[in-house]
Amino acid sequence: VRRSHMQVKRPSTRAEVGRAAEDLVAKRLEAFGFKVLGRNVRLGRLELDLIARSRDLLVFCEVRARMHDRFVAPAATMDPRKVARVRRAAAQWLREQRPGDVDVRFDVAAVIFDVPGGRIEYYEGAY
Numbered sequence: 154v155r156r157s158h159m160q161v162k163r164p165s166t167r168a169e170v171g172r173a174a175e176d177l178v179a180k181r182l183e184a185f186g187f188k189v190l191g192r193n194v195r196l197g198r199l200e201l202d203l204i205a206r207s208r209d210l211l212v213f214c215e216v217r218a219r220m221h222d223r224f225v226a227p228a229a230t231m232d233p234r235k236v237a238r239v240r241r242a243a244a245q246w247l248r249e250q251r252p253g254d255v256d257v258r259f260d261v262a263a264v265i266f267d268v269p270g271g272r273i274e275y276y277e278g279a280y
Contacts, residue, residue: 173264
């Protein structure tokens, strides 16, 4: 687990929390040399939060966000049903986009806005 802090205005609504979390994670991926290919990519009734690529590595990152982690950690909300939905969406995206010979990794980024700027707990290869 890698943790990082970035400065950002504290979000107030649920939509703002999600958007701010995705912004933080996208910036983090870019800082590590990834190019973000898509955000909130809709595939019928399925959605992929972030798709990023670095050379021959393609990452599908599910972003989970909360204002605090007192009751449940954001990453713990990735139940088997949600994992299956993300995998189905990724398979569909790969069929449609045909990115070539790439390695695929499924990551989870948990963003918690309990400190100024929020904090990210990033899980590579989470499932």
